Amino acid sequence: xxxxxxxxxxxxxxxxxxxxxxxxxxxxxxxxxxxxxxxxxxxxxxxxxxxxxxxxxxxxxxxxxxxxxxxxxxxxxxxxxxxxxxxxxxxxxxxxxxxxxxxxxxxxxxxxxxxxxxxxxxxxxxxxxxxxxxxxxxxxxxxxxxxxxxxxxxxxxxxxxxxxxxxxxxxxxxxxxxxxxxxxxxxxxxxxxxxxxxxxxxxxxxxxxxxxxxxxxxxxxxxxxxxx
Amino acid sequence: xxxxxxxxxxxxxxxxxxxxxxxxxxxxxxxxxxxxxxxxxxxxxxxxxxxxxxxxxxxxxxxxxxxxxxxxxxxxxxxxxxxxxxxxxxxxxxxxxxxxxxxxxxxxxxxxxxxxxxxxxxxxxxxxxxxxxxxxxxxxxxxxxxxxxxxxxxxxxxxxxxxxxxxxxxxxxxxxxxxxxxxxxxxxxxxxxxxxxxxxxxxxxxxxxxxxxxxxxxxxxxxxxxxxxxxxxxxxxxxxxxxxxxxxxxxxxxx
Amino acid sequence: xxxxxxxxxxxxxxxxxxxxxxxxxxxxxxxxxxxxxxxxxxxxxxxxxxxxxxxxxxxxxxxxxxxxxxxxxxxxxxxxxxxxxxxxxxxxxxxxxxxxxxxxxxxxxxxxxxxxxxxxxxxxxxxxxxxxxxxxxxxxxxxxxxxxxxxxxxxxxxxxxxxxxxxxxxxxxxxxxxxxxxxxxxxxxxxxxxxxxxxxxxxxxxxxxxxxxxxxxxxxxxxxxxxxxxxxxxxxxxxxxxxxxxxxx
Numbered sequence: 001x002x003x004x005x006x007x008x009x010x011x012x013x014x015x016x017x018x019x020x021x022x023x024x025x026x027x028x029x030x031x032x033x034x035x036x037x038x039x040x041x042x043x044x045x046x047x048x049x050x051x052x053x054x055x056x057x058x059x060x061x062x063x064x065x066x067x068x069x070x071x072x073x074x075x076x077x078x079x080x081x082x083x084x085x086x087x088x089x090x091x092x093x094x095x096x097x098x099x100x101x102x103x104x105x106x107x108x109x110x111x112x113x114x115x116x117x118x119x120x121x122x123x124x125x126x127x128x129x130x131x132x133x134x135x136x137x138x139x140x141x142x143x144x145x146x147x148x149x150x151x152x153x154x155x156x157x158x159x160x161x162x163x164x165x166x167x168x169x170x171x172x173x174x175x176x177x178x179x180x181x182x183x184x185x186x187x188x189x190x191x192x193x194x195x196x197x198x199x200x201x202x203x204x205x206x207x208x209x210x211x212x213x214x215x216x217x218x219x220x221x222x223x224x225x226x227x228x
Numbered sequence: 229x230x231x232x233x234x235x236x237x238x239x240x241x242x243x244x245x246x247x248x249x250x251x252x253x254x255x256x257x258x259x260x261x262x263x264x265x266x267x268x269x270x271x272x273x274x275x276x277x278x279x280x281x282x283x284x285x286x287x288x289x290x291x292x293x294x295x296x297x298x299x300x301x302x303x304x305x306x307x308x309x310x311x312x313x314x315x316x317x318x319x320x321x322x323x324x325x326x327x328x329x330x331x332x333x334x335x336x337x338x339x340x341x342x343x344x345x346x347x348x349x350x351x352x353x354x355x356x357x358x359x360x361x362x363x364x365x366x367x368x369x370x371x372x373x374x375x376x377x378x379x380x381x382x383x384x385x386x387x388x389x390x391x392x393x394x395x396x397x398x399x400x401x402x403x404x405x406x407x408x409x410x411x412x413x414x415x416x417x418x419x420x421x422x423x424x425x426x427x428x429x430x431x432x433x434x435x436x437x438x439x440x441x442x443x444x445x446x447x448x449x450x451x452x453x454x455x456x457x458x459x460x461x462x463x464x465x466x467x468x469x470x471x472x473x474x475x476x477x478x479x480x481x482x483x
Numbered sequence: 484x485x486x487x488x489x490x491x492x493x494x495x496x497x498x499x500x501x502x503x504x505x506x507x508x509x510x511x512x513x514x515x516x517x518x519x520x521x522x523x524x525x526x527x528x529x530x531x532x533x534x535x536x537x538x539x540x541x542x543x544x545x546x547x548x549x550x551x552x553x554x555x556x557x558x559x560x561x562x563x564x565x566x567x568x569x570x571x572x573x574x575x576x577x578x579x580x581x582x583x584x585x586x587x588x589x590x591x592x593x594x595x596x597x598x599x600x601x602x603x604x605x606x607x608x609x610x611x612x613x614x615x616x617x618x619x620x621x622x623x624x625x626x627x628x629x630x631x632x633x634x635x636x637x638x639x640x641x642x643x644x645x646x647x648x649x650x651x652x653x654x655x656x657x658x659x660x661x662x663x664x665x666x667x668x669x670x671x672x673x674x675x676x677x678x679x680x681x682x683x684x685x686x687x688x689x690x691x692x693x694x695x696x697x698x699x700x701x702x703x704x705x706x707x708x709x710x711x712x713x714x715x716x717x718x719x720x721x722x723x724x725x726x727x728x729x730x731x732x
Contacts, residue, residue: 060710060714061710063668063713064668064671064709064710064713064714065671065706065709065710066671066672066674066685066706066709067671068674068675068677068685069674069685069688069702069705069706069709070706072698072702073699073702073703073706076692076698076699076702077698077699080699119319119322121315121317121318121319122319122321122322124282124315124319125313125315125319125320125321125378125381126321127282127308128280128282128308128311128312128313128315128382129308129309129332129333129337129381129382129385130305130306130307130308130309130310130333130337130385131305131333131336131337132305135336135337139332139336140321140323143323144321144322144323147323158554158555162555162556162557162558163557165557165559165560166559168559169678176557176559176560179560179563180563183563183567187570187571188571189571190563190567190570190571191563191564191565191567191568191570191571191572192571194560194561194563194564194567195564197560198552198556198557198560198561198564199556201555201556201557201560202552202555202556205555205556206551206552206555209555222367223322223323223365223367224322224365224366224367225322225323
């Protein structure tokens with residue numbers, strides 16, 4: 001019977017082996033999702049009918065498919081098309097792609113709601129000054145929409161970092177996979193390693209959603225933003 | 229000063245099935261203050277938004293200093309920079325301090341450099357007696373203070389005419405006076421203004437002409453004396469009586 | 484890596500569809516899990532929401548803590564923890580199962596309704612969903628407002644009676660839009676049970692892929708099945724909502 005590692009050894013191991021990929025996948029997924037999501041939101045709020053349909057359809061599509069299925073579609077499909085790329089990078093790419101496309105659908109909704117929440121009088125006043133529509137959007141609506149979106153966006157961050165755990169299904173060594181390595185080595189601590197894993201994720205999600213969630217909502221109300 | 233600053237010619241506007249404006253025309257000369265009043269739904273706010281093309285009219289034309297601003301080829305943003313607007317609900321930019329609210333038009337629309345815009349903004353805030361609040365956010369200001377900043381924001385652009393859309397209707401009674409005072413000062417300084425309001429004391433004090441708008445048409449127009457001494461139409465008489473009963477007169481709030 | 488000829492997609496589709504019985508059995512199991520998880524999530528979620536809103540200092544904090552923890556940790560980690568818990572504690576789980584079988588179109592379809600793995604998956608999904616449903620329910624309860632409860636108590640109702648007869652009926656009607664959201668999308672999350680060996684729709688997809696070597700098409704079909712199911716549930720709940728609205732609520 002081998003020595004069962006101590007609590008701190010387990011924690012250290014999981015973090016050391018897995019944190020990098022977890023954070024990498026989360027950051028890329030959120031970032032690409034942000035760029036794509038805001039574009040979709042703008043399309044949906046200000047765009048012509050066809051753009052609105054596209055954006056709406058996109059949202060429905062990527063909200064209706066399980067993330068793991070999306071990951072597998074890319075993980076199996078991409079190597080056929082991009083056969084010259086290193087397999088590990090392709091697997092990472094599959095997860096990033098799946099996370100981004102999914103996150104974009106949710107971020108689109110978040111930002112659409114935020115843009116629509118900005119009081120309509122703001123846009124009116126900006127245009128009355130002589131600002132072009134795009135200027136008014138850039139300098140008056142967007143700054144407020146971004147602030148209004150913070151609580152929901154912090155929630156989306158939590159979702160993406162949790163979803164990154166599915167990368168372990170295709171062999172990427174992130175936090176969940178690292179916990180798996182620990183657990184298979186020592187049967188006695190099967191459940192414990194996953195509990196520790198859960199706590200690690202919790203420490204990455206709860207503080208953020210707490211600070212940027214409710215507290216931020218209260219701060220925004222005090223500033224008088226939104227209410228549109 | 230022969231040519232009028234603003235010519236509003238036969239404006240028609242409808243929303244869905246409702247015909248809100250049915251052929252409204254008038255002229256505005258430099259330095260004049262026209263007060264628009266009438267029952268709600270008569271199209272007063274709509275008319276203002278037709279003038280600065282926030283809501284273009286279905287039919288009719290508007291000329292600013294002789295230029296046809298209803299022409300689709302015109303640069304409407306440049307035109308709007310010359311027409312100021314003060315809103316019933318202030319519409320201050322919630323994410324900007326008072327000074328930035330006033331300077332943003334100067335910077336983004338007129339292209340002033342940052343320092344110059346700030347200096348000018350401060351000057352204008354002084355004229356509305358809000359310079360001490362320059363670094364405060366709208367949410368920290370009372371309604372009357374916010375509206376004064378709103379007026380400053382419009383003034384800073386040095387517009388040819390300023391449109392006031394019921395500027396005091398959303399204010400608590402004790403705050404109305406400070407805003408009316410600012411508007412009085414502006415009028416006395418010779419600014420060209422169109423004011424939609426129920427504040428008859430203000431109208432008596434500075435209006436060059438009053439226009440009664442009802443059901444989308446001008447029912448009667450004339451000097452304040454005309455209206456308060458002997459209005460022609462029964463409707464106008466009734467309306468003025470109602471106003472007197474409801475609002476009393478705010479003359480005591482004005483100096 | 485040799486670039487393969489792309490085989491005819493129609494032929495691929497038909498090949499995969501030959502395994503419709505497996506896919507269908509997976510679908511049924513997924514729906515089975517979904518139904519129980521939703522129900523469990525609702526009951527537990529309702530209890531948690533009430534504890535959080537009306538419980539004393541201690542109970543409401545425990546409920547809060549549970550909700551925040553379940554929402555702040557990945558479903559996969561929760562699943563593995565619960566699945567491995569008995570064996571880590573040296574509690575035997577046994578090799579039992581409850582099965583049902585029927586025949587359609589000359590193919591026999593067998594579904595394992597319950598065994599240890601399915602139970603573990605179901606419990607995890609239920610516990611997880613409860614946390615999310617609790618949040619929606621709490622929001623709805625709060626939106627009903629304290630005055631309603633005060634009015635009930637002023638009539639002489641006990642607090643619990645007031646909650647049961649006045650607050651909850653209104654809260655449950657108000658929560659329908661948000662709850663429909665959770666209800667419609669929960670099927671998506673049931674796929675996680677694949678990782679503990681439950682033969683749900685996703686697992687059957689794997690099985691089909693292993694036999695046919697047609698991967699992308701198979702997973703796309705599965706994706707479409709999920710999409711259609713979720714859309715139907717969503718639309719169904721919408722109709723239900725419209726039919727049961729009370730003016731002013």
